Amino acid sequence: MTIENREILIGAQAPFILKSQDLEFDSSIDRSKIARSFYDLGKVYYDKAALGKAHMNFEKALGHLEYPRDVFLGLKTYGFLIRIASELLLDEKASEYVSKAESLTESFASVLGSLNAECFYNIGAICNYKGDFASAKKNYLLACKFAKEENEPELLAKCLLSVSRVSLSLNELPDCQEHLTQLGQLLTIIEKDYISGSMNFFLGRLNLTLGKNDLAIKYFDKANDRMRIKKSWNMHGQILLNKGRAYKNLGEFSKALMFFELSDSVVDSSEFKRLSAIVRNEIDDVNDSSVDLYLDRINRKIKEKDLGIIDFKHRFVLLEILFLLATNIESCFDKERLAKAIWKDEYNPLIHDKLIYTSISRLRRLIEPKTTKSKRKYIIRGKDGYTFNPHVRIRFHSETSAERDTSIANIDMSSPV
Numbered sequence: 001m002t003i004e005n006r007e008i009l010i011g012a013q014a015p016f017i018l019k020s021q022d023l024e025f026d027s028s029i030d031r032s033k034i035a036r037s038f039y040d041l042g043k044v045y046y047d048k049a050a051l052g053k054a055h056m057n058f059e060k061a062l063g064h065l066e067y068p069r070d071v072f073l074g075l076k077t078y079g080f081l082i083r084i085a086s087e088l089l090l091d092e093k094a095s096e097y098v099s100k101a102e103s104l105t106e107s108f109a110s111v112l113g114s115l116n117a118e119c120f121y122n123i124g125a126i127c128n129y130k131g132d133f134a135s136a137k138k139n140y141l142l143a144c145k146f147a148k149e150e151n152e153p154e155l156l157a158k159c160l161l162s163v164s165r166v167s168l169s170l171n172e173l174p175d176c177q178e179h180l181t182q183l184g185q186l187l188t189i190i191e192k193d194y195i196s197g198s199m200n201f202f203l204g205r206l207n208l209t210l211g212k213n214d215l216a217i218k219y220f221d222k223a224n225d226r227m228r229i230k231k232s233w234n235m236h237g238q239i240l241l242n243k244g245r246a247y248k249n250l251g252e253f254s255k256a257l258m259f260f261e262l263s264d265s266v267v268d269s270s271e272f273k274r275l276s277a278i279v280r281n282e283i284d285d286v287n288d289s290s291v292d293l294y295l296d297r298i299n300r301k302i303k304e305k306d307l308g309i310i311d312f313k314h315r316f317v318l319l320e321i322l323f324l325l326a327t328n329i330e331s332c333f334d335k336e337r338l339a340k341a342i343w344k345d346e347y348n349p350l351i352h353d354k355l356i357y358t359s360i361s362r363l364r365r366l367i368e369p370k371t372t373k374s375k376r377k378y379i380i381r382g383k384d385g386y387t388f389n390p391h392v393r394i395r396f397h398s399e400t401s402a403e404r405d406t407s408i409a410n411i412d413m414s415s416p417v
Helices: 004-010 031-047 050-062 071-087 091-107 117-129 133-149 153-169 173-186 193-209 213-230 238-247 254-265 273-286 317-325 336-343 349-367 401-405
Strands: 016-017 021-025 293-296 303-305 308-312 379-382 385-390 395-397
Touching: 021 254, 031 385, 050 071, 050 117, 071 091, 071 117, 091 117, 117 133, 117 293, 117 379, 117 395, 133 153, 153 173, 153 193, 193 213, 213 238, 238 254, 238 273, 254 273, 254 401, 293 317, 303 349, 317 336, 317 349, 336 349, 336 385, 349 379
Parallel strands: 293 395
Antiparallel strands: 016 021, 293 303, 303 308, 379 385
């Protein structure tokens, strides 16, 4: 036994005996207790965002498990290992852990056949790892039912949170809201800081999806408060990232950049590789001072270098014209093309001449900086129609952030195993 292992066991208060100058396990020691000691220590490191040390201890836990009695502990250990591999962008390793977790349930089907809440919860987790969200939700709901019958409030809390998370993945937002509400009621009875923090984090995520950004910020602050009480730092960078996104959606790009940079500063990029990549992408997205026009179609906001934020929420036609020209810089749009592209209609001079002229004039008044003498910095009139100035620098808000956030094995680091 190595000195490193000896220190781990002493810290976990596991029994040991001294032989010569080294330590070895007494054959009478229950291997399951040793596995549990390594598992518990792995959880401590995981909460403290020390993923490398957490990984080491979870692997050691696997080496001391006694099957079939430790099957549930094995599944939870694999759950943490899958999360860590996902965050480290180790695709093959994460897939390997998913396969082993699935094999574990198949190998000990008779043990799992008791059909209790923990059984359905773990099966739901494996379905989630595989991307089968519908089956995951079905099993999580069964886990909720059995957890109520078995009077397991802590497990019920995790089940409700998991149903909420997978409902968000399925874009079933009312279900997500309903189960988070149930979870909130349960947490008034039991004290679980980590689950409370995760619940508030998902409420923030839900409200981001619903476009309620001010409310999302409040929930992210609550999540941060709970995690501070728990002394859990593995979610801190994610909370800052999502708070930055809320401010970005509100068009407050300076605040958004501040939170993105805070997230980047607190995240260990050598361990949280996936999160670091997402944060840096967000920083790049809003932090280029040379950009003249920043176009955010999702939130219907424009940031002009001199004018600041311009809201297009009630200017749908003008926004469509702007994006049509900005995304086709090499093209010139005459009245016929504009009528078809914007109004989905055949050009009629009696209808469209004044409509096009008025719309272009309104758009120019909104986005053209007043210091430009020609008042034609962005939209230029040529003999063949209107075109976008190819010499200005524009940037489009990325519309694929959800895809970039998709982790290996569909893991969300904020939810409990």
